[in-house]
Amino acid sequence: MEKRVTFRGWLLPLVLIAPQVIISAVFFFYPAAQAIWQSLFIPDPFGLSSQFVGLGNFEFLLSDKFYRASFLTTAIFSTLVTLCSMIPALFLAVIADRLIKGSGAYRTLLIWPYAVAPAVAGVLWLFMFNTRVGVISWYLSQLGYEWNHVLNGTEAMGLVVVASAWGRISYNFLFFFAALQSVPRSVIEAAAIDGAHFWRRFFTIVLPLLSPTAFFLLVVNVVYSFFETFGVIHTITGGGPQQATTILVYKVFSDGFVGQDLGSSSAQSVILLIVVGLLTVIQFKYVEKRVHY
Amino acid sequence: MNKHILGALAVSTALSPVMAMAQTEVQFWHAFTGRLGELVKAQVEEFNASQSEYVIVESHKGNYSETLNAGIAAFRAGEQPHILMVFEVGTATMMSAEGAIKPVHQVMAESGASFDPDAYIGSVKGYYTTTDGDMLSLPFNSSTPVLWVNRDAMQAAGVDPDTDLSTWEKVGDVLDQLKAGGEECPLVTAWQSWIHLENFSAYHDVPFASQDNGFAGLDTELMLNSPAQVAHLTAMGDWAKDGKFIYTGRRNEGGANFRAGECALFTESSAGYAGISSEAEFEFDVRPLPYWEALTAEPQNTIIGGASLWVMEGHEADEYKGVGEFLSFLSSANVQADWHQNTGYLPITAEAGVVTRDSGFYDSNPGTDIAVIQMTAKEPTANSKGLRLGSFDQIRGIIDEELEAVWSGDKTAQEAMDSAKERGDSLLRRFESANQ
Numbered sequence: 046m047e048k049r050v051t052f053r054g055w056l057l058p059l060v061l062i063a064p065q066v067i068i069s070a071v072f073f074f075y076p077a078a079q080a081i082w083q084s085l086f087i088p089d090p091f092g093l094s095s096q097f098v099g100l101g102n103f104e105f106l107l108s109d110k111f112y113r114a115s116f117l118t119t120a121i122f123s124t125l126v127t128l129c130s131m132i133p134a135l136f137l138a139v140i141a142d143r144l145i146k147g148s149g150a151y152r153t154l155l156i157w158p159y160a161v162a163p164a165v166a167g168v169l170w171l172f173m174f175n176t177r178v179g180v181i182s183w184y185l186s187q188l189g190y191e192w193n194h195v196l197n198g199t200e201a202m203g204l205v206v207v208a209s210a211w212g213r214i215s216y217n218f219l220f221f222f223a224a225l226q227s228v229p230r231s232v233i234e235a236a237a238i239d240g241a242h243f244w245r246r247f248f249t250i251v252l253p254l255l256s257p258t259a260f261f262l263l264v265v266n267v268v269y270s271f272f273e274t275f276g277v278i279h280t281i282t283g284g285g286p287q288q289a290t291t292i293l294v295y296k297v298f299s300d301g302f303v304g305q306d307l308g309s310s311s312a313q314s315v316i317l318l319i320v321v322g323l324l325t326v327i328q329f330k331y332v333e334k335r336v337h338y
Numbered sequence: 339m340n341k342h343i344l345g346a347l348a349v350s351t352a353l354s355p356v357m358a359m360a361q362t363e364v365q366f367w368h369a370f371t372g373r374l375g376e377l378v379k380a381q382v383e384e385f386n387a388s389q390s391e392y393v394i395v396e397s398h399k400g401n402y403s404e405t406l407n408a409g410i411a412a413f414r415a416g417e418q419p420h421i422l423m424v425f426e427v428g429t430a431t432m433m434s435a436e437g438a439i440k441p442v443h444q445v446m447a448e449s450g451a452s453f454d455p456d457a458y459i460g461s462v463k464g465y466y467t468t469t470d471g472d473m474l475s476l477p478f479n480s481s482t483p484v485l486w487v488n489r490d491a492m493q494a495a496g497v498d499p500d501t502d503l504s505t506w507e508k509v510g511d512v513l514d515q516l517k518a519g520g521e522e523c524p525l526v527t528a529w530q531s532w533i534h535l536e537n538f539s540a541y542h543d544v545p546f547a548s549q550d551n552g553f554a555g556l557d558t559e560l561m562l563n564s565p566a567q568v569a570h571l572t573a574m575g576d577w578a579k580d581g582k583f584i585y586t587g588r589r590n591e592g593g594a595n596f597r598a599g600e601c602a603l604f605t606e607s608s609a610g611y612a613g614i615s616s617e618a619e620f621e622f623d624v625r626p627l628p629y630w631e632a633l634t635a636e637p638q639n640t641i642i643g644g645a646s647l648w649v650m651e652g653h654e655a656d657e658y659k660g661v662g663e664f665l666s667f668l669s670s671a672n673v674q675a676d677w678h679q680n681t682g683y684l685p686i687t688a689e690a691g692v693v694t695r696d697s698g699f700y701d702s703n704p705g706t707d708i709a710v711i712q713m714t715a716k717e718p719t720a721n722s723k724g725l726r727l728g729s730f731d732q733i734r735g736i737i738d739e740e741l742e743a744v745w746s747g748d749k750t751a752q753e754a755m756d757s758a759k760e761r762g763d764s765l766l767r768r769f770e771s772a773n774q
Contacts, residue, residue: 087768087771087772088772089434089435089772089773090410090431090435091410091413091414091435091437091438092413092414093435093436093437093438096771096772096774105764105768109761109764111761176586177586177594177595177598177600195585195586195587195591196585196742196745196746197746283588284735285588285738285739285742286739286742286746287739287740287742287743287746287748288739299732299735300732302403302407303403303731303732303735304729304731304732304735304765305406305407305410305431305729305731306729306732306765306768306772308772309768
């Protein structure tokens with residue numbers, strides 16, 4: 046029979062989960078409830094009066110073709126950020142894992158970018174690609190390519206994706222690296238004796254064993270690209286040119302804190318909440334089936 | 339800079355227990371850093387030293403948008419300052435906030451401080467005054483766009499630096515010559531919507547929005563897609579396509595290019611003077627903003643940008659008395675004349691202009707009076723009094739996006755402005771329903 050450790054009373058378990066529950070309540074449930082409540086009103090900025098509009102804010106948003114377009118922008122952005130931060134991280138982890146000597150040094154160096162705040166990372170990349178004084182844009186112009194992310198939407202998107210993914214590579218690298226360490230050597234050696242070359246071993250043995258980590262990182266990175274990339278967008282493009290890099294979370298900020306339109310901003314937060322919730326459900330329902338624990 | 343703030347904080351905290359007995363404290367939140375921040379601090383110190391009843395405590399709250407947000411958040415929490423600096427774009431938001439603001443004319447009347455609404459320059463005052471002539475906020479820093487010329491760059495491209503640049507037709511010819519002469523950045527601009535649409539409309543006496551640009555009511559609609567604006571933007575779009583107008587960004591990014599000597603012509607606020615005069619290592623001069631001869635025989639006045647000081651509701655009567663004294667001090671001729679000469683901002687009273695002229699400042703700094711003349715040469719019309727639109731910060735964002743579509747050639751000027759009108763109008767309707 047399965048051996049279970051159980052608590053004798055109710056009090057201790059309650060006390061033990063209380064911090065987590067309180068933190069979730071204060072920092073998540075309360076603000077989320079506030080956002081849902083406020084999304085039903087058009088308030089004036091000073092909170093002097095407020096007009097109940099029911100689902101009017103949602104109707105206003107969803108009838109705006111620029112808002113609808115920002116769903117597509119967000120989808121493209123998130124997909125690119127997730128891919129650009131996971132694939133290089135996996136590659137680097139595999140390479141670092143093969144090192145016998147000095148992997149500690151590589152590991153340390155590869156982790157550094159994670160310590161850089163998104164807004165600062167944004168400024169760093171902006172300086173490198175600045176159309177006037179940027180080092181990289183200067184080299185590009187020497188090669189005959191005129192870099193101008195101020196007017197070219199594709200270049201702007203590329204730049205914010207790279208700046209957002211850069212620091213994230215470190216985070217993903219750490220997880221992949223740790224996961225690689227736990228792949229049993231004996232299995233790999235057996236395959237090697239059978240004549241499987243490196244990449245074959247990687248795709249048939251290592252990758253399936255990494256799938257739980259990869260799945261976890263997928264969920265975390267999608268959430269990251271939806272919410273935490275705000276600082277990068279704000280410092281590099283401000284959502285432009287035109288609306289090329291206006292992702293959903295950036296619009297929440299600009300309508301709420303620049304435009305003082307708290308009703309619309311709250312409604313957008315609610316929509317964002319629903320979108321990310323749905324995405325996570327989909328990931329758990331469909332993607333997780335392919336994960337081998 | 340930070341050290342100064344810390345120092346000031348330390349001093350004010352150390353002194354406050356003693357001073358609180360006798361002095362009334364007045365909070366003043368502003369958006370200035372660097373040189374401008376120092377000048378504001380100096381004004382406050384001068385006022386504090388000039389009397390012993392009140393002490394003004396100034397604090398920097400971030401850029402314009404952040405300062406406005408800080409003020410709004412503080413009001414919601416019941417912690418609002420007495421005086422809040424709000425940029426001109428936030429004017430309609432503040433005006434509609436009845437119950438959060440105390441109109442300046444009322445503050446002045448109650449405080450008994452000297453206040454003569456007629457002393458202020460009409461085109462500056464008009465922006466912050468009701469249609470009945472009551473001043474709601476005190477104009478503080480006001481500037482207007484002018485044309486900055488890099489004379490060395492003109493010379494290098496083989497163009498006479500003294501060429502007449504009074505009209506866009508003539509500027510167009512000069513741009514051709516500059517381009518032909520090898521200039522890579524003939525024209526650059528800052529604040530594109532403010533200069534090339536808002537000021538453009540006032541300068542050519544065409545409406546930017548209905549209902550007297552929003553002064554006559556909240557049921558206003560944008561009119562920036564009329565033939566005059568479209569003609570100008572079409573020309574600018576063509577210049578952009580030919581590499582004669584270089585787009586650098588939505589704010590004043592172009593200033594860096596111009597100050598580094600990389601561009602020949604630059605449309606920017608008169609308040610660019612402080613930066614250009616200290617950084618430019620080339621001969622420059624200031625010209626009036628060009629106009630289209632085809633559209634008007636003689637231009638109207640331009641309008642202002644900048645900020646005004648709003649007094650917030652919810653404080654004690656004797657504190658408002660201090661506010662009144664401080665605002666009256668700020669409007670005095672000498673304070674204004676210094677401010678005008680140091681920053682390139684306009685003097686807000688006619689008298690400050692006279693003091694500056696008499697001191698010989700305009701003679702030793704040629705061109706610094708162009709902005710003043712451009713603003714005051716003509717009595718403002720309904721189209722050139724200013725703009726008063728709700729959600730204007732967001733509308734400017736929309737205009738920026740649409741203009742970028744023109745500069746990149748994705749849309750014609752007409753398509754872009756039609757779209758800007760449609761999108762802007764829907765925000766104006768929202769603002770109208772939120773403030774009924």
